[in-house]
Structures are given as C-alpha cells and as structure tokens.
Amino acid sequence: MPLASQETTVPVVVDEAKCIAEKGCTVCVEVCPLDVLRISDMSKKAYMAYDECWYCMPCEADCPTGAVTVNIPYLLK
Amino acid sequence: MTMDQITGGMSEVSCDVLVIGGGTAGPMAALKAKRKTPDATVILLEKANVKRSGAISMGMDGLNNAVIPGYATPEQYTKEITIANDGIVNQKAVYKYAESCYSIIEELDSYGIRFLKNENGDFDVKKVHHIGTYVLPMPNGETVKKALYRQLRRARLLISNRYMATRLLTGKDGRIAGAIAVNTRNAEFLVIRAKSVILCMGAAGRLGLPTSGYMYGTYENAANSGDGYAMAYHAGAGLANLESFQINPLIKDYNGPACAYVAGPFGAYTANNDGARFIECDYWSGQMMLEFFNELQSGKGPVFLKLNHLHSDTISEIEHTLHNVERPTRGNFHENRNTDYRKEMIEMHISEIGFCSGHSASGVFVDEFGRTTVPGLYAAGDMASVPHNYMLGAFTNGSIAGEDAMSYANDVDFADFDPADIAAEKERVLAPTKREDGIPANQIEYKTRRLVNDYLQPPKVTMKYELAQRRFAEVREDMENHMIARNSHELMRSLEASSIIDCADMAAHASLYRTESRWGLYHLRTDYREKNNEDWFCHTLLSKQDGVMTSETRPVDDYIVPIADDEKDLYDKQRIKISA
CATH class of the missing domain: 1.20.58.100 (Fumarate reductase/succinate dehydrogenase flavoprotein-like, C-terminal domain)
Known part of the structure; x- marks a missing residue:
C-alpha cells in the first residue's frame, strides 16, 4: 500500500532568528513529553517534526532565548 | 548517527529496584527506595524526560485530596471516598493514603513546593467535596517538577530518559524479573534485570478520541497511552474495576480542566444555559458526571463554568492560577476565542473515556503497600487501583511503594527468566x-x-x-x-x-x-x-489466564471505617432540587 501525507499546520513555531540550536542548544527537544521537536539538518534550527502536540508548553517555558511559541492546534482552536 | 534511525542493538543492566515512569509517583518511589537503602541500585526509566514528563509536566494547581489535621481526619476521608465509589473500595489502601499524605505534604513543602497558607502560616484548605474539606490550592504550583528533579539529582539516582518499557519479565517461579525497554530515538534495546519493579506509568489517556478529532488533544498528558496497564496485563497482574471509566467535565475543545476546584472556592460554579446551578457539588464523581451528562443532553444544555458574577479582582486571581499552572495554554485558548471570564460563561463538555484511578477507580489492583498480584511487582499513581488518588495520591502511594519494594528487594535474589x-x-x-x-x-x-x-x-x-x-x-x-x-x-x-x-x-x-x-x-x-x-x-479483577482475557469477582474487604445506611447514598443526591 503506497502512503500519502496530509497537510497540517504545526502548533509549535520557532523564531529562527532567536533559536540558538546551531550552538548546541537542544533544550526544547529534550523537554518535550511527546518528543515531537527536532533540529533541522538544513537550517540547524529547532522545528516541529511531528504533529503530535499536547500544547503543554515546556518547550516555550524552558527555551533560554524565548524562540519557541506554542499555539493551540487548529482543530481545537 | 541521525536521530530516529533504527539500530536495534541490545544491552543489559541490573538493579535492585526498577521504577518505570518518571512523572509524579515514579520519582517519589525511586527517591524513597534509594533513601531506604542508599547503597542499593535504583533505576528510574522514563519514555520522555523526567524534567518535564507526566501529568504534572507544567505543575499542578492544587491538592484535591489533602487530609490535613484540623480540617479532616483519615476516617472522614476514607468514608467520603467509600461513598463516592458506591462502596467498592479497598478501605485499607485508602486509609493508608489518608494517614500518610500529611507527612508527604510537609516533605513537598520542605522541597520548596508552595501551597496556599493563611495569615497565620497554616495551610489554607478549601471545601469542594460533597462532605469534607480537602482542597489545598497551589497558586505557585508550576515549580513542582523542578523541585522534585533537584531531589533526584541530589540522591544520585540513575535516570534513563527516552526509554520506553515494552514488556515485563517474569521469572520461572512467578516473581517479577525485570523489564525490556526500547530507546525511542534509536531503537536500542535495554534489558533491565530487577528484584522488584514499580509501575508508575500514568493513566490510559489515549483510549477515547477527543471530540476535536485531534489525536493528541486529550485530557491526560498524551504520552500516557496506557502502556502500564498493557504491561501489567501481559505480566499476569490483576486489574481492578476497569469498567469504572474516567470521564471528566472539561472546557469544550480545549479539553483541559475548567477548573471547578480552583475557581469553586472563590464562588464559581457549574451551570446550565440559564446560568443556574444544577448539581450540589462540583467534586468529580461518576454520580456528578451523570447529572452533567443529563444536563448536556437536556434543553438546559450545554453546561458552563460560571464566573462572570464574581468581582474582577477575584477573577484575576483565578486567571493567575489557571493560566500559569498545569495547563497554561488555557489562557491562549480563551484569548483566541475572545472569551472573557468577566463577561461570559465558559462552555464545557465531557472528556473522552480513559482508565485512571487518579480520578475514578480503574487501575492495576494494589494493596495498601502498592503490591500488585504478581510478587515483586508494584504499581502507584494514576494507573494503580487506589481510587480518586490525584497528584498527592501519586506522591504518597509512590512513597509507600518505593519503601516496600526496596524491603522486598533486600530479601530476595534476582528471579530467573527465560532468555x-x-x-x-x-x-x-x-x-x-x-x-x-x-x-x-x-x-x-x-x-x-x-x-x-x-x-x-x-x-x-x-x-x-x-x-x-x-x-x-x-x-x-x-x-x-x-x-x-x-x-x-x-x-x-x-x-x-x-x-x-x-x-x-x-x-x-x-x-x-x-x-x-x-x-x-x-x-x-x-x-x-x-x-x-x-x-x-x-471488585472485578481482569487478568490474562493461559493467554486468555478473563474477569472474576473479588470481595470487598471488611470496612475499617463503617458507613451508616443513611450515608451510603449521599453521592446519589447530586441534583439540586427545584423548590416549588
């Protein structure tokens, strides 16, 4: 069975100008209970890789530079 | 190596006590086990990261079941929980919690976790339950996880983050032998041999689908997918009263608590579309949920949390707690919809179903020491059968289980399992x-x-x-x-x-x-x-017998706190009587 993907807006948004992941910071990736954040190989910045968000906020609260914003997922907004 | 690749390697470690789940009960269980025998090895295994995992990831807004001298007694609490559960409780376990929890509050207080105190410096307990007074607010409760994590570091516990336990190992003699786990970022396997194992893996919170349709928009932390229930089942442990589902009254769509326990003591209440009260008491029980459900379906539906009759300053105080602790995105949710607590009521709905003894009674059967029906296997917190347990129950019963599991481990050798x-x-x-x-x-x-x-x-x-x-x-x-x-x-x-x-x-x-x-x-x-x-x-006890799902009855042990005949149905009288 071939697979197709379905578009989705991601709740967790990272301000790349503020994100310091390229300096080795992985705080948001480490604290996420659902493990949905990753560091991009291309941009070297954090991003939401999996749309599996509990909109709980440790990523935003613990980010040392205030780069992460948690929005309410569109389906329940 | 790139993250998320599958490697499939395997290593093996051993310990005296293995605690699975680093949310609320787990860290406390690990801490108490280690303190009991400091030279023993204790491993705390966590699917996410102990710093921010579990139901209290962003803290907690209050203790819902604090038995504090001067406000309540263990006897009163045991009686209330017995009545709220239609009599089907193991009173010994409820009583043990009730008499132990005050010392845990004092201990949490000493960790720097802040509870509401009055001008005399005493705990400022509020009444939310039908009969007694047990709610202790935590307006600064966002620090719980950090305070706990400090204690874990100080005790030099071995913490393994991002390992998901998949199955328990049982010995040829029927005792627990350890667990198998897999790393969630590289699929490396870890076999942990242990003399005793404590399951603290939270609720089965991803059982029903939220009405929003978003799979992770659950009431429970969506990481709590019922892994502990499944593991206990496959290891042959008995699970009690699973038919007593968890269903909670929540903010519609947001699916977080409204939260009557926080706002209730300030004068807020659950109302129908007339803005009128229809239930006597906002404490979560099956009987209350039935009246909530009936009102939702009726011409008076849906149901709302009503605060707009309160003074603006009072509402600001409530907002401070609700928008900073436990589910802080609640404020963003209301902002998106331009909902102002001062102007309108907040629409509520019922949650998807789940298992969670923290709020109902569906859990892995445990006695008053957290022992399951498998020798050497313990359970505590939302997944263990002590009913209406909440956060303080997880801390208290985690503590009790941690100490008992270490005593057990001190007396036995590793069980042999089949490779x-x-x-x-x-x-x-x-x-x-x-x-x-x-x-x-x-x-x-x-x-x-x-x-x-x-x-x-x-x-x-x-x-x-x-x-x-x-x-x-x-x-x-x-x-x-x-x-x-x-x-x-x-x-x-x-x-x-x-x-x-x-x-x-x-x-x-x-x-x-x-x-x-x-x-x-x-x-x-x-x-x-x-x-x-x-x-x-x-009770009903579900277990796997010869590979087949089986249910049986288990008698309710004799009460240690008697319930009078005219008290037994107090929780059935939830609906407010309309006077002519």
Missing part, C-alpha cells in the same frame, strides 16, 4: 520496522480510538460492546500483520497503538462482565440500569 522471552519481545517490537509497506501506526490508533468512541462511550449497550470487540479484533489483526514503522519515533507510536488496543479490549471485557449499573455515568448500562448490590457489591 527466549527477550528474543520473542525484540521480534514483536521490531516487526513493524521489517515491512516494506503497510498501515502506519497513526491510522491503527485512530481507528481503534474512533471505535472506542462509537461503541464504548457510556451509556453502555451490550450489543454495541460486542460489535466493538469484533471490530477491535479486525484492527488487531491489521496491527499484528500490516503495521509499519519507518523510524524509531514511529516505532514508539506503533508500540503505543498496541497498548491502546489492549486497553480498548480490556475496557470492553470488563464492562460486559459487570451486569449492573454503578458509579453514575462511568458504568451506566442501558440494559442493566439498576445498581445490584446483591450480586455485584464486589
């Missing part, structure tokens, strides 16, 4: 990674949970339950033969899908077994509408 069990488990876990194509785990999970909503949500209808069992069997076959996982993250989700379908089957089986109605909405059967004390004043 073939490990090979078989590795094959089961990795099977979805070996297929070229098939059905992704999210679709297996979605379908299971959609069927749970369609067929298992109360009111419970026998025929619908039987249809559900047939549909679950079909999805299970798809899961076992066609599910795919293309990286280690998807592998974690595929293992969770397996826990979820196990829980769905258990929910159906346990509900069909109890042919009566009890606990208000939690177990409302349309074809057995009445409570039947003659045949069903008992």
Whole structure:
C-alpha cells in the first residue's frame, strides 16, 4: 500500500532568528513529553517534526532565548 | 548517527529496584527506595524526560485530596471516598493514603513546593467535596517538577530518559524479573534485570478520541497511552474495576480542566444555559458526571463554568492560577476565542473515556503497600487501583511503594527468566520496522480510538460492546500483520497503538462482565440500569489466564471505617432540587 501525507499546520513555531540550536542548544527537544521537536539538518534550527502536540508548553517555558511559541492546534482552536 | 534511525542493538543492566515512569509517583518511589537503602541500585526509566514528563509536566494547581489535621481526619476521608465509589473500595489502601499524605505534604513543602497558607502560616484548605474539606490550592504550583528533579539529582539516582518499557519479565517461579525497554530515538534495546519493579506509568489517556478529532488533544498528558496497564496485563497482574471509566467535565475543545476546584472556592460554579446551578457539588464523581451528562443532553444544555458574577479582582486571581499552572495554554485558548471570564460563561463538555484511578477507580489492583498480584511487582499513581488518588495520591502511594519494594528487594535474589522471552519481545517490537509497506501506526490508533468512541462511550449497550470487540479484533489483526514503522519515533507510536488496543479490549471485557449499573455515568448500562448490590457489591479483577482475557469477582474487604445506611447514598443526591 503506497502512503500519502496530509497537510497540517504545526502548533509549535520557532523564531529562527532567536533559536540558538546551531550552538548546541537542544533544550526544547529534550523537554518535550511527546518528543515531537527536532533540529533541522538544513537550517540547524529547532522545528516541529511531528504533529503530535499536547500544547503543554515546556518547550516555550524552558527555551533560554524565548524562540519557541506554542499555539493551540487548529482543530481545537 | 541521525536521530530516529533504527539500530536495534541490545544491552543489559541490573538493579535492585526498577521504577518505570518518571512523572509524579515514579520519582517519589525511586527517591524513597534509594533513601531506604542508599547503597542499593535504583533505576528510574522514563519514555520522555523526567524534567518535564507526566501529568504534572507544567505543575499542578492544587491538592484535591489533602487530609490535613484540623480540617479532616483519615476516617472522614476514607468514608467520603467509600461513598463516592458506591462502596467498592479497598478501605485499607485508602486509609493508608489518608494517614500518610500529611507527612508527604510537609516533605513537598520542605522541597520548596508552595501551597496556599493563611495569615497565620497554616495551610489554607478549601471545601469542594460533597462532605469534607480537602482542597489545598497551589497558586505557585508550576515549580513542582523542578523541585522534585533537584531531589533526584541530589540522591544520585540513575535516570534513563527516552526509554520506553515494552514488556515485563517474569521469572520461572512467578516473581517479577525485570523489564525490556526500547530507546525511542534509536531503537536500542535495554534489558533491565530487577528484584522488584514499580509501575508508575500514568493513566490510559489515549483510549477515547477527543471530540476535536485531534489525536493528541486529550485530557491526560498524551504520552500516557496506557502502556502500564498493557504491561501489567501481559505480566499476569490483576486489574481492578476497569469498567469504572474516567470521564471528566472539561472546557469544550480545549479539553483541559475548567477548573471547578480552583475557581469553586472563590464562588464559581457549574451551570446550565440559564446560568443556574444544577448539581450540589462540583467534586468529580461518576454520580456528578451523570447529572452533567443529563444536563448536556437536556434543553438546559450545554453546561458552563460560571464566573462572570464574581468581582474582577477575584477573577484575576483565578486567571493567575489557571493560566500559569498545569495547563497554561488555557489562557491562549480563551484569548483566541475572545472569551472573557468577566463577561461570559465558559462552555464545557465531557472528556473522552480513559482508565485512571487518579480520578475514578480503574487501575492495576494494589494493596495498601502498592503490591500488585504478581510478587515483586508494584504499581502507584494514576494507573494503580487506589481510587480518586490525584497528584498527592501519586506522591504518597509512590512513597509507600518505593519503601516496600526496596524491603522486598533486600530479601530476595534476582528471579530467573527465560532468555527466549527477550528474543520473542525484540521480534514483536521490531516487526513493524521489517515491512516494506503497510498501515502506519497513526491510522491503527485512530481507528481503534474512533471505535472506542462509537461503541464504548457510556451509556453502555451490550450489543454495541460486542460489535466493538469484533471490530477491535479486525484492527488487531491489521496491527499484528500490516503495521509499519519507518523510524524509531514511529516505532514508539506503533508500540503505543498496541497498548491502546489492549486497553480498548480490556475496557470492553470488563464492562460486559459487570451486569449492573454503578458509579453514575462511568458504568451506566442501558440494559442493566439498576445498581445490584446483591450480586455485584464486589471488585472485578481482569487478568490474562493461559493467554486468555478473563474477569472474576473479588470481595470487598471488611470496612475499617463503617458507613451508616443513611450515608451510603449521599453521592446519589447530586441534583439540586427545584423548590416549588
């Protein structure tokens, strides 16, 4: 069975100008209970890789530079 | 190596006490075990990261069940919880919690966790329950996890983050022997031999599908996918009263608590569309949920949390707690919809179903020391059967289980297990990674949970339950033969899908077994509408016997706190009587 993907807006948004992941910071990736954040190989910045968000906020609260914003997922907004 | 690749290697470690789950009960259990025997090895295993995992990831807004001298006694509390659970409780376990929890509050206070105090410096306890006074607010409760984590570091506990336990190992003599876990970021296996194991893996919170349709928009932390329930089941432990589902009154769509325990003491209340009260008491019980459900369906529906009669300063105080602690995105949610607590009521709805003894009574059976029916295996927190346990119950019973599990470990040697069990488990876990194509785990999970909503949500209808069992069997076959996982993250989700379908089957089986109605909405059967004390004043215990799901009754132990006949139905009188 071939697979197709379905578009989705991601709740967790990272301000790349503020994100310091390229300096080795992985705080948001480490604290996420659902493990949905990753560091991009291309941009070297954090991003939401999996749309599996509990909109709980440790990523935003613990980010040392205030780069992460948690929005309410569109389906329940 | 890139994150999420599948490596599939394996290593083995051993310890005296293994604690699985680093949310609330787990860290406390590990801490107490280690303090009891400082030179023993204690491992705390966590699927996410102990710093921010579990139900209290962002803290907690209060203690819902604090038994504090001067406000309440263990006897009063035990009586209230017995009545709220229609009499089906193991009072010894409830009483043990009630008499132990005050010392845990003092201990948490000494860790720097802040509770509301009055001008004299005493705990400022509020009344929310039907009968007694047990709610202690935590307006600065966002620090809980950090304070706890400091204690864990100080005790030099071994913490393994991002390891998901998949199955328990049992010895040839029936004792617990350890557990198998898989790393969620590289699929490395870890076999942990242990003399005793404490399961603290939270609720089965991804059982029903939220009405928003967003799979992770659950009431419970969505990481709590019922893995502990499934593991206990496959290890042969008994699970108690699973038919007493968790269903909670929540903010519609947001699916977080409204939260009557925070706002209630300030004068807020649950109201119908007239803005009128319809229930006597906002404390979460099955009986209260039934009245909530009835009101939702009626011409007076839907249901709201009403604060707009309160002074603006009072509302600001409530907002400070609700928008900073436990589920802080609640403020953003209201802002998006331009909902102002001062102007309008907040629409509420009921949550999807789940298992959680923290709020209801559905959990792995434990005695007053947290011992399950498998020697050396313990459980604590939301997944253990002590009812209406909440956060303080997780801390207190985690503490009790930690100490007892270490005493047990001190007296025994490792149990011998069959190495073939490990090979078989590795094959089961990795099977979805070996297929070229098939059905992704999210679709297996979605379908299971959609069927749970369609067929298992109360009111419970026998025929619908039987249809559900047939549909679950079909999805299970798809899961076992066609599910795919293309990286280690998807592998974690595929293992969770397996826990979820196990829980769905258990929910159906346990509900069909109890042919009566009890606990208000939690177990409302349309074809057995009445409570039947003659045949069903008992626990039900579900377990795997010779590979087959089996239910049996277990008598309720003699009460240590007697309940008078005229007190037994106090929780059945929730609806406010309309005076002529």
